[in-house]
Amino acid sequence: MAVRTLTRPIIYLILIALTLFYLMPVYVMLVTSFKPLQEVTLADMWKLPTTIDFSSYVTAFTRLAPNLMNSFYLVIPATILSALFGSLNGYVLSKWKFKGSDVLFTAILFGMFIPYQSILIPLIQFLREIGLYNSIAGLVFVHVVYGLPITTLMFRNFYASIPDSMIESAKIDGAGFLGIFRHIMFPLSITGFVVVGIWQFTNIWNEFLFAVTITTSAQQPVMVALQNLSGSQIVQWNVQMAGALLAALPTLLVYIFLGKFFVRGLLAGSVKG
Amino acid sequence: MEPARSSVDHSTETEYKVESEKKKKKKAVTKDHWMAVAFLAPSVILLGIFVYGFIGWTGFVSLSNWNTLVPDFSFAGIENYVNLFQDYRFQADLRNTLFFTLFFIGAVIVVGITLAILLDQKIRQESLFRNIFFFPMALSFVVTGVVWQWLLNPSTGVNLFLSKIGLESKWYTDTTIIPGVEWGKIEFGIPVALIAVVIAAVWQMTGFSVAMYLAGLRAIPEEVREAARMDGASEFMVYWKVVLPMLRPITISVVIIMAHISLKIFDLIYAMTGPGANYVTDVPGVYMFETTFRGNYYANGAAIAIIMLLSVAIFIVPYLISSRKGDA
Numbered sequence: 001m002a003v004r005t006l007t008r009p010i011i012y013l014i015l016i017a018l019t020l021f022y023l024m025p026v027y028v029m030l031v032t033s034f035k036p037l038q039e040v041t042l043a044d045m046w047k048l049p050t051t052i053d054f055s056s057y058v059t060a061f062t063r064l065a066p067n068l069m070n071s072f073y074l075v076i077p078a079t080i081l082s083a084l085f086g087s088l089n090g091y092v093l094s095k096w097k098f099k100g101s102d103v104l105f106t107a108i109l110f111g112m113f114i115p116y117q118s119i120l121i122p123l124i125q126f127l128r129e130i131g132l133y134n135s136i137a138g139l140v141f142v143h144v145v146y147g148l149p150i151t152t153l154m155f156r157n158f159y160a161s162i163p164d165s166m167i168e169s170a171k172i173d174g175a176g177f178l179g180i181f182r183h184i185m186f187p188l189s190i191t192g193f194v195v196v197g198i199w200q201f202t203n204i205w206n207e208f209l210f211a212v213t214i215t216t217s218a219q220q221p222v223m224v225a226l227q228n229l230s231g232s233q234i235v236q237w238n239v240q241m242a243g244a245l246l247a248a249l250p251t252l253l254v255y256i257f258l259g260k261f262f263v264r265g266l267l268a269g270s271v272k273g
Numbered sequence: 274m275e276p277a278r279s280s281v282d283h284s285t286e287t288e289y290k291v292e293s294e295k296k297k298k299k300k301a302v303t304k305d306h307w308m309a310v311a312f313l314a315p316s317v318i319l320l321g322i323f324v325y326g327f328i329g330w331t332g333f334v335s336l337s338n339w340n341t342l343v344p345d346f347s348f349a350g351i352e353n354y355v356n357l358f359q360d361y362r363f364q365a366d367l368r369n370t371l372f373f374t375l376f377f378i379g380a381v382i383v384v385g386i387t388l389a390i391l392l393d394q395k396i397r398q399e400s401l402f403r404n405i406f407f408f409p410m411a412l413s414f415v416v417t418g419v420v421w422q423w424l425l426n427p428s429t430g431v432n433l434f435l436s437k438i439g440l441e442s443k444w445y446t447d448t449t450i451i452p453g454v455e456w457g458k459i460e461f462g463i464p465v466a467l468i469a470v471v472i473a474a475v476w477q478m479t480g481f482s483v484a485m486y487l488a489g490l491r492a493i494p495e496e497v498r499e500a501a502r503m504d505g506a507s508e509f510m511v512y513w514k515v516v517l518p519m520l521r522p523i524t525i526s527v528v529i530i531m532a533h534i535s536l537k538i539f540d541l542i543y544a545m546t547g548p549g550a551n552y553v554t555d556v557p558g559v560y561m562f563e564t565t566f567r568g569n570y571y572a573n574g575a576a577i578a579i580i581m582l583l584s585v586a587i588f589i590v591p592y593l594i595s596s597r598k599g600d601a
Contacts, residue, residue, distance in 0.1 A: 007508075011391050018388065019405050022476065025420045032423065089316050096309035104317065106597045111324040113589040115537035117561045117578040119327035121334055121571055126327075145323050148316050177308035206413030208540035209558075213566055223415045227544050230419065237423055248416045255411035259404060262411060263484050 033057065033242040040238045056236070060229070060243035066218070067225035068246070071205055073136050074221055078143040079200040083193055085144065086151020091185050093152065094159040095167050096177065105156065112149035116209050127214060134215050142214065143204045150203075151196050154268045158192040159185060191261075198258055199265035202251045222247045328582065335575035342569045353576040361458040363577070365552040366560055368456075370584075372463050373471060373556065374535040380475045381531050382524060385482025390512060392483070393490045403487075407480035414477065418544025421473035445469040445546040448553050466546070466553040474541055478534065482527045489523040490516070529592045533585045557581050 032040060033056055035049040093105050123142065124133060132138030162185065170180050211221045220228075226247045229240055255262055338349045357363045388406060392399055409417065425444040447465040454461050493516060501511045539558030548555035548563070557577050565574025 008394075011394055011396060015388075015391055015396070015402055019402060022405050022409070025417075025424055025476070028424055029420050085316055088312050092309045092313040096306060098306060098310065102597060104313075106593050107325075108317070108320055109593055110589065111320050113533050113585060113593075114324065114328070115558065115578065115581040115585055117537070117539075117558060117574075118331050118582040119323065120331075120578070121565065121575055122327040122330040123323070145319050148320055152316070177305040177312075202411055206415070208413065208415050208543070209562070213562070223413050223540075226419065227415050230422075230544075240419055241423065244416045244419045248412050251411045251413070252408070255408055259407065259411075263407060266410065266481060266484055267488060 029241045029245055032238050033245055035238050037236060037238055040236070053238075056238035056242040057246070059236075059239045060246055063229065063239075064222055064225050064243055064246055067220055067222040070136055070215075070219060071221040071223075071250075074139050074143070075201055075204045078140045078147065078204050079197055081140070081144045082147035082151045082200050083196045085148055086196060087155045087186070087189055087192065088181070089148065089152040090155025090157075090159050091181055094156045095162075095164070095180075095185075105152075108149050108152055110149070111146065112153070116146065120209070120213055124213065134219055136215075136219060139210060139214055139219075139221070142210050143200075143207070146210075147200055147204070151200065154196045154199065154265065155189070155192055157268055158189065158195070162188055194258070195261045195265045195268065198254055198261050199268075201254060202262065205251050331575045331578055334572055335579050337572050337575075339571040339575075340569070340573055344571070349572065353572045354580075357573070357576055357580070359458070362548075362552050362555060362560060363557070364457045364459045366555050366557045368459060368461055369464060369467055369552075369554065370536060370556055373467055373474075373538070374532060376468070376471045377474050377478075377535050378528055378531045380471065381479050381482045382527060384475065384479045385486050385527065386517070386520070388479065388483045389486030389490055390516075392487060403483070406483050409477045410480040412477065414538075414541040415544045417473055417477045418541045418546075421469070421476070422545045425469045425472070445549065445554055448549075448551050450553070464553040466549055470542055470545060470554055473545060474535075474538070477541070478531065481530070485523050485527055486520060489520045493519055525592075529588050532588045536584050536588075537581055 028045065031048055032045070034052050034054070035044075036051075036053040036055060039049060039053075089108075093101055127133040127138045127142075132141060166184060167180055170184055175183065205221075206223060207221075208223050208227070211224045212227070215221070215224070226243050229243050333346075335353055336349060336351070338345045338347045340353075392402060396402070422445075443465075445466045449465045450460040450462040451465065452462045497515060497519070498511050501515045502508075506514065537558055538556055539562060542554055542556055543559050543562070546554040548559055557580065561574045561577040561581065564570040564577070
């Protein structure tokens with residue numbers, strides 16, 4: 001039941017005020033990005049542009065396009081691979097438990113909480129040794145490895161909801177480890193793959209620390225390039241804002257169209273099974 | 274259930290028929306069990322090396338003299354740690370992390386609960402509101418940093434409004450520390466500049482707590498609230514005395530998740546303000562990055578990383594252990 005009628009308008013008032021606060025950065029980002037440089041002044045920050053000017057998008061796009069491509073080359077294989085490994089691990093850890101498997105699972109989970117600074121120095125040494133330093137392939141590898149804990153967790157929790165009786169009866173019918181995975185678990189995992197896929201896509205796309213330490217210039221994903229836009233010269237805020245929007249667009253679109261699954265991933269990431 | 278284990282556990286069963294059936298099952302299961310272990314093994318080995326092994330290696334580096342471009346693994350003892358705690362910048366980092374974490378978690382919880390309760394009042398357009406509060410979660414901290422850097426730019430942005438009502442803020446360029454008591458080498462207190470960063474971080478992360486609390490609220494049966502109302506509790510008291518205590522486990526999760534994000538924060542601050550004048554917005558994550566990869570002080574950077582890891586582990590390890598127990 002809802003709060004009494006008198007308080008209703010107040011509820012809407014608070015919600016609308018907060019909505020405006022949450023949308024404020026979007027508004028400023030949009031109006032700034034459509035302004036020509038001379039209009040991007042301190043005093044006119046909140047004003048709408050006098051004319052719609054796409055030049056900052058052209059500038060931002062020309063500068064970020066290669067890095068946007070890098071991000072796609074990084075995110076697509078890393079997402080697919082980490083989801084596949086995660087589903088297998090989750091399958092084993094939920095349906096083929098063995099002595100110590102729960103302890104092992106906890107040990108795996110710890111990996112998703114560590115500050116990556118604490119593994120960066122050896123990681124970079126290692127990538128140099130095997131010749132993957134400063135390459136997209138190296139970043140893919142890193143994101144697959146450090147994505148394992150979260151994808152394993154998500155799939156384990158997801159598979160926990162598939163009744164064990166199904167597995168049991170499949171076993172009686174003579175299905176083995178792989179058979180059960182292929183014919184029962186995998187077909188039932190579509191939602192799981194969507195949730196995990198969206199989660200990994202968003203996180204890897206947005207990731208910065210690995211990207212900035214493992215790659216330089218030509219190999220950099222878009223977030224590093226965006227950060228570099230401001231470092232380069234006098235800050236052209238209109239180009240900055242256009243760049244920020246371009247860099248955010250893929251994950252924003254995913255959110256707009258598949259937000260439901262994104263939120264499910266969000267909740268799934270808070271451990272609990 | 275686990276077939277292999279249960280068949281072992283019940284092996285005292287006397288009936289012959291049951292026994293033989295179990296034996297047959299156990300034999301079939303064993304092979305598949307080895308398969309299962311074999312499929313899990315690569316991930317376990319990878320994580321063993323890349324998480325635990327590398328942490329050990331970082332710990333080793335932190336005890337070495339490797340503070341130049343050329344690796345030098347001679348033993349330095351705890352010298353790097355001693356130096357850090359006497360370092361002006363690191364002391365400032367500790368202060369900033371403390372206050373950033375407190376304000377950030379506090380705001381995420383208060384705003385999160387408030388919004389979740391408001392959204393749970395059967396309001397119209399609920400999903401629209403929800404989407405607006407959640408969407409920043411899909412953005413990168415770098416994007417948030419870039420946009421808020423412009424929004425809270427001291428000479429523009431929100432200040433144009435604030436100056437009209439007589440308030441002026443230098444936001445992230447303010448070097449004031451409140452109250453600014455002398456402590457070690459630094460002034461201890463709340464760095465005003467941090468507030469700007471907290472606002473941006475809260476803007477980005479409250480979606481998480483709203484989602485968590487909303488899920489929690491939806492899981493509380495309406496009868497519980499109804500019963501409290503029947504006892505004559507006001508709507509406020511229903512929430513204060515009945516609903517909020519029931520949301521406690523969620524609050525614990527939110528605190529821990531936010532604490533670990535806050536303790537290792539790097540990209541938002543790096544993109545938005547950098548270390549700031551007098552290191553008013555510096556954090557260990559930024560210091561570690563700069564000293565290691567810009568300054569080649571590897572041992573120093575490793576020591577910072579280990580301290581970051583320990584601070585996160587204090588929150589995460591008990592959380593993981595307790596949620597495993599709850600799982601069984």
